[in-house]
Amino acid sequence: MRITEVECYRVAVPGPNPPFVWRDGLPGSWPDGEGAVLRICTDEGAEGVAFAARKGAIIENVVDRLLRQELIGEDPLNREWLWHRVWELDRIEEMPLYLLGLVDVALWDLAAKAAGLPVWQLLGGYRTSIPAQASTVTFSTVEEYLDVADQVRELGYTSIKLHAWGDWRRDADLCVRLREHVGDDFPLAYDGSAGFDLVDAIRLGHVLSEADYLWYEEPMREFSVTAHQWLAQKVSVPLLVAETSDGAHMNTADFIAAGAATGGVRTSTELRGGFTGAMRTAHLADAYRLRAEVHGPIIPHQHLCMAIPNTTYYESLITSNPVRREDCVDAAGLVHAPTAPGVGLPAGLDYPAALKQHI
Secondary structure (H helix, E strand, C coil), X not given: CCEEEEEEEEEEECCCCCCCECCCCCCCCCXXXXXXXXXXXXXCCCEEEEEECCCHHHHHHHHXXXXXXXXXXXXXXXXXXXXXHHHHHXXXXXXXXXXXXXXXXXXXXXXXXXXXXXHHHHHHCCCCEEEEEEEECECCCHHHHHHXXXXXXXXXXXXXXXXXXXXXXXHHHHHHHHHHHHCCCCCEEEECCCCCCHHHHHHHHHHHHHCCCXXXXXXXXXXXXXXXXXXXXXXXXXXXXXXXXXXXXXXXXXXXXXXXXXXXXXXXXXXXXXXXXXXXXXXXXXHCCCCEEECCCCHHHHHHHHHCCCCCCEEEEECCCCCCCCCCECCCCEEECCCCCECXXXXXXXXXXXXXXXX
């Protein structure tokens, strides 16, 4: 089997409605924009697709200028070889992180469809359902967060992760008050969205330790492994790290070796080079008996959650108040394994007619 066509379709992607905000200093939710679908075809009729929700023009440019010529004529089942080729090309191209895994996701989709299996089973199935963690955007007041917490619990969610304001004192007050509100037995986590320097990260970390939070995620930009090592030495709350650091499992290994990943690491198809890089990261963490928590609410991550034994939650983003439960989460707060062959594309997008007949 050989790859005969590599096509890129730009797709209109509406922004969230209503829009939402992140911490101080970061832009809010994206406006209406343009993503892309990559389609890889073969001489035996097998096809694979992958979706990126943003930067459609950039993706189309890289596909036209670089990736198509690398893929045509190759065996699509040689995913390892092609994964390494993309990283080799990145040496000169410096591709955006979300683009590094697009080819890999399409190739896994192709192989799974050819096998008649959902990707999670081809990866090696571990479970058929997983609890969803309600991951908030940034709301206006402590009182609003407490209201949102009550709503998500009524909707079946069994854990909450906070994204707050990026002010360590204000965030600390929120974290303590939410713990008091939900009680000692309800699992809570906190994501700093890289908002702090080391001094303030330590201050907030002490508060999270006292409030018994599951983990302290991305407290600082992940450029300095040493800073995270020093933070881990100062606070007892588990640190969840290496979400956005470049280099997939290679860079993640440095966080682990430094003793900075006391709560585990993040893994994803978007930021770890597709399914191949995500699974490498998960297996690396498992070798050290660490967790590899899957980052973000997209369809490929439903598959990852079913295939990775050392992950505990599917991250389900809560973007509005009143709260709307994500479609894939049931009334018991569980996400169930996809059943259709391949990966699957997001529903509700206006895919080009030339693509619709193939998906």
